[in-house]
Amino acid sequence: MVTFIDDHKQKYGIEPICRVLPIAPSTYYRTKDLESYPEKRSLRQQHDDYYINEIKRIWQDSKCRYGVRKVWQQMKQMVFMWLVVR
8 A cells, every 4th residue: 555655645645545545644654664764663573574584595595496494404504593482
């Protein structure tokens, strides 16, 4: 929805679009703020983003051949110790 608002905000404005769509203007502005300043994200989201990038890097380094087990083994070899506290 944020992408749609970005595409049409010049023509209609943000608040009028938000009145029609089921999204509060504050939600739109918060989403844009988090895109601009990733350090404002929650600690959990920052950790998730970091590990997602590491998993993608390992998978791409293997020429997209590794599955879940080999990616996990590679991460253990690289001494990636993470604690999933949810």
